[in-house]
Amino acid sequence: MWDWFAEHVVELAGWLLTVVATVVGWVTEHRGSRRRDAERREDIGTLEGQVAALRDQAASLQEANELAARALRRDTEDSHVEWAVGWDEDRCSLVLTNTGRDVAHDVAVVVNAVLPGSGGRFHRAVTSVGDVPDGGSVAVPVPEAVEDRKRVNGMLAGNPMGRYMMVMQGARWRCRFDVDVMWKTDEGFPRVRHLDHAVS
Structure with missing residues (x-):
């Protein structure tokens, strides 16, 4: 081995x-x-x-x-909404009219005014109205403006100097409104337009 x-x-x-x-x-x-x-x-x-x-x-x-x-x-977006603003004496309202060709959705209006006959008191009116079609209107009541105008014009007419100012210088009540209109387009996009309007 x-x-x-x-x-x-x-x-x-x-x-x-x-x-x-x-x-x-x-x-x-x-x-x-x-x-x-x-x-x-x-x-x-x-x-x-x-x-x-x-x-x-x-x-x-x-x-x-x-x-x-x-x-x-x-x-x-081709959204055409334009606003015209005017004063409706009968309703004591600021009236906004959609002069565009499209519907304004979820419209809200904020009106700010300084009332001269109330010692410069500030007035604010807010209105929400939903949809406003083309040609449709929104009325925002501002009755305080009419009362203020009566008060101012009454004060001017009630004294000789005021009458002189009304006749010779055209003095009278004037109020300027600042208006913000907010709405949405057909696509849901928010839009804002600022408008000024004077009432005398």
Whole structure:
């Protein structure tokens, strides 16, 4: 048997060396594999973070595009609403008429006036009326203005200097109204128009 070992010692040594090298290779490969797995997990985490950031950017860009498109629609919408303002003596009201060709939706009117005969007392009237079609009107009652005019004209007519001022200088009651009309277009975009109107 020793003869057999002597004859095959080189082969046995080669086989033993192969087994040891294989085991060492497996161990080394296993350690390297765990290290590479950890690196891959780290890379996957980094990539997932980048994907999430790209999704956030895409969502932000989508939102920005929608806002820009909405602003463009708002600015280029062909909505034609114009307002004419007048005074209706019988109703003691400021009357606003939609002289445009489109409907004004959810109309609200704010009228501000300083009444000269009341020591400069400020008057504010707010009216919400809903939709006003083309050619339609909104009446904002301001009865305080009529009472104020009667008071001022009565004071002027009641004394000689006041009568002189009325006849010679055209002095009489004057009130200036600042009017803000707010409405929405057919697309739902808000619009505001500021108007001035004087009544004497």
